[in-house]
Amino acid sequence: MIAEIKTLSAYRCREKTLQNTIPCTGVGLHGGQKVRMALKPAGIGAGIRFVRTDVADRDNVIPASYLNVADARLCSCLRNAAGVSVSTVEHLMAALAGFGITNLTIELDGPEVPIMDGSATDFITLIRCAGIMDLDAPLKAVKILKEVVYADGKGAEVCLYPAREGLEIDFMIDFKQSSAIGRQEYSIALTERDFCDSVAYARTFCMAQEVEMMHKAGLARGGSLDNAVVVDGDKVLNPTGLRSENEFVVHKTMDVIGDLWQLGMPIIGHFSGAKSGHAQTNALLRQVMADPDAYAVVTLDEYRDELQAGRRNARRSA
Numbered sequence: 030m031i032a033e034i035k036t037l038s039a040y041r042c043r044e045k046t047l048q049n050t051i052p053c054t055g056v057g058l059h060g061g062q063k064v065r066m067a068l069k070p071a072g073i074g075a076g077i078r079f080v081r082t083d084v085a086d087r088d089n090v091i092p093a094s095y096l097n098v099a100d101a102r103l104c105s106c107l108r109n110a111a112g113v114s115v116s117t118v119e120h121l122m123a124a125l126a127g128f129g130i131t132n133l134t135i136e137l138d139g140p141e142v143p144i145m146d147g148s149a150t151d152f153i154t155l156i157r158c159a160g161i162m163d164l165d166a167p168l169k170a171v172k173i174l175k176e177v178v179y180a181d182g183k184g185a186e187v188c189l190y191p192a193r194e195g196l197e198i199d200f201m202i203d204f205k206q207s208s209a210i211g212r213q214e215y216s217i218a219l220t221e222r223d224f225c226d227s228v229a230y231a232r233t234f235c236m237a238q239e240v241e242m243m244h245k246a247g248l249a250r251g252g253s254l255d256n257a258v259v260v261d262g263d264k265v266l267n268p269t270g271l272r273s274e275n276e277f278v279v280h281k282t283m284d285v286i287g288d289l290w291q292l293g294m295p296i297i298g299h300f301s302g303a304k305s306g307h308a309q310t311n312a313l314l315r316q317v318m319a320d321p322d323a324y325a326v327v328t329l330d331e332y333r334d335e336l337q338a339g340r341r342n343a344r345r346s347a
């Protein structure tokens with residue numbers, strides 16, 4: 030019972046934004062360019078929107094919606110109808126999900142969210158410095174009503190199915206080409222505290238061979254051992270090693286949390302992922318939202334009241 034209540038409190042039931050604007054500077058992982066970014070409070074119903082301040086001749090606003098995901102091979106890249114894009118949004122989006130922030134304007138003067146140290150730790154600090162504010166609007170959630178599965182036919186599978194409250198995630202990876210990663214499993218019922226304490230620290234990772242290939246393709250120019258775990262077979266190349274034994278699967282879980290936040294509201298459901306990435310999570314979201322029988326939009330406060338009334342009735346009849 031206590032665990033159930035804790036899960037639900039992941040989303041205090043108002044739309045949220047930041048109290049103050051907060052700036053930060055970093056480099057883009059793929060372009061390697063310096064990026065200045067500012068997180069700015071936004072009002073009720075605004076959603077999370079990226080604004081490219083370096084683009085003046087076209088629509089420079091890119092809503093953080095799963096429908097705007099244009100390229101999900103290496104990271105989550107969002108693109109608007111005018112062709113203006115922003116890449117590597119997932120770790121910032123995960124931090125916003127962790128705190129339940131639904132409305133925010135994210136200004137940046139380049140095409141990529143700064144990679145920082147490859148985790149969500151710096152974004153957590155920024156959000157805490159800026160402060161979080163409830164808005165006077167009830168928070169809605171997407172409640173999953175039936176199991177929806179997406180498999181890519183190459184071994185990756187993702188699935189959403191009903192859960193009683195909050196978001197539960199389990200994830201499995203199996204890297205046969207690298208014994209340093211190997212097979213790892215992780216599961217979490219998402220709360221703000223658990224996100225900050227147990228998930229946010231985990232850094233992005235890649236194989237040494239991939240780094241070479243990406244460099245040849247002009248990608249990962251900003252990548253270094255300071256912002257990614259790099260693995261070569263059975264070795265972790267970072268001199269300081271891993272932050273935890275299961276850092277890899279925890280990071281993949283964080284990517285899921287960030288990608289799911291592109292719905293614009295929390296999910297009441299259980300996500301299960303196996304060997305999947307951004308592309309499969311996005312395909313699953315599109316599949317769920319295209320099926321009116323698969324979900325319902327509920328007001329979280331009302332849903333919580335119903336749950337508690339249900340529990341009282343169950344105790345009475347027990």
Ligand SMILES: [Zn+2]
Binds near residue numbers: 119120233280284
């Ligand atoms: Zn990631």
